[in-house]
Amino acid sequence: MFQFLGILLLIAGVAIFLIKSFVITEDKYEEGENYQGEPVRQKSQTKSPDWMINLNKKLSIFFIVGGLLVFMIPYLLFFADRGYNYLLVHPSGKLDAVMSQGIKWRGFAKIDPWQKFIDVKVVAEGVEFDAKELEGIMMPIPLRFIDQVTADGLVSTRFQLPSDEIEFISLAIEFRSMSNLVNNTIIPTIKEQLIQTAYMFAAQDYISGEAQSFRQTFEEQLKAGTYAVEKIEHLDTIWGNIERKGEQRQIKEIRTRYEVIKMEENGIPIRIPHELSENNITVSQVIVDQLNLDPTFKQRLEKQRDESALRQLEQQKIETAKATQQRIIAEGERDKAGERVTQEKLQVSKLIAIETRLKEEQTNKELAAIALLTAKLAAQKIKVLADADAYEIRQKVHAGITPERELEMRLNANVAGMAELAKTKWPTYYFNSPGSTGKSAGPLESIIMSAMSKQLTTTNVKK
DSSP states (O other): OHHHHHHHHHHHHHHHHHHHHTOOEEEEEEEEEOTTSOEEEEEEEEEOOHHHHTOOHHHHHHHHHHHHHHHHHHHHEEEEOTTEEEEEEOTTSOEEEEOSOEEEEOTTOEEEEEESEEEEEEOOTTOOOOGGGOSEEEOOEEEEOTTSOEEEEEEEEEEEOOSSHHHHHHHHHHHOSHHHHIIIIIHHHHHHHHHHHHHTSOHHHIIIIIHHHHHHHHHHHHHHOEEOEEEEEEEEEEEEEEEETTEEEEEEEEEEEEEEEEOEETTEEOEEOOHHHHTTOEEEEEEEEEEEEOHHHHHHHHHHHHHHHHHHHHHHHHHHHHHHHHHHHHHHHHHHHHHHHHHHHHHHHHHHHHHHHHHHHHHHHHHHHHHHHHHHHHHHHHHHHHHHHHHHHHHHHHTTOOHHHHHHHHHHHHHHHHHHHHTOOOOSOOOOOBOTTSSBOOHHHHHHHHHHHHHHHHHHHHO
16 A cells, blocks of 8 residues: 555656746747738737646656655555564665564565464364464364374364573574464374373273373373383283082183373473474463264263163162162161160169168168167167166165065156157057078068068058
């Protein structure tokens, strides 16, 4: 656009200059006659149109200079678009880089644009996509897992060019064009690292929850180089016994299992660098869209799934039967525990009753002992009083009291003693007999025999 406008201004300036060169403003004299027929000399003026005369050569110079400047603007300046880096090759051979957007100085340099971000995607056959939005398109990548299962890998990746000017210039010189970088370096590296990642995993592990680890390993290898790995083969022997027609047989099965170990040096995994890591191309995004496993493996998985579902169903039935058995046992234990508690309650009630009776009898025994002791004390009191009276009588007799008076005094003393003894309260029932061993009966035997004697006494009274 600037060049077209500059050309128009140049043409306008040159046209003005040329037109101004052809402007005529000179006077001419011609011989003629006047109205009386006398010869006269007449003056006439020949000139160009007024618009040609009014043109100014300075204006033509302005248009010419302005046209040249406008025409040269695209060679002096350029607009750096967002999302692009630019390599500038000056006429002197100097290399320069523009990493930001806006109006930048060009100085007649040759411009080579490079996209900052490169999108590369694996597209399956029959899938619609916008080719303008992708810098690299790949077909499904054939993979082989460590357990020999094949698959087709579909991934989406995004890469960022170096943000440092020196590194970017070195990259642009080495690969010369964007298509060369994408088709000859990025796409082969993606394919190589995805195949290497599949070699580190088993298909069975991938579908069993290792998909995230697979994606992470693939991203790590793209960013910093391929892992140096060692493949180890394990032979697992499985033994089992079966009985058939009274004959014991052993079944031997050997399963091959593989393990991939990352090689390390001083605790750090050994990496094999590739073109992306060596040229500081940053991996911005890695998405494993899909891994289409081999149909045969899928059929085997479906069979294993059906067998697993049937096995789980049988296990659920077993668990249900066990739960029922445990429930029945628990209910029996609960009933036994309830019966045990009931019997224990009865035993406790009986024991409490017996202990209560024992305590009552013990209390009665203690009360009887106290009453007996009281009676003994009362009797001793009476005896002491009687002895005092007898002593008094003896003293009186010795002093001259008659025997009749002495007999009367003794009789009165005995009567008074018996009266006091009659006032004493004795136990209603008291029983004490030797046991079966000849020793004194225990508290329980004493209580039982006391109750029996009481019952016999009550029966005799009724009769």
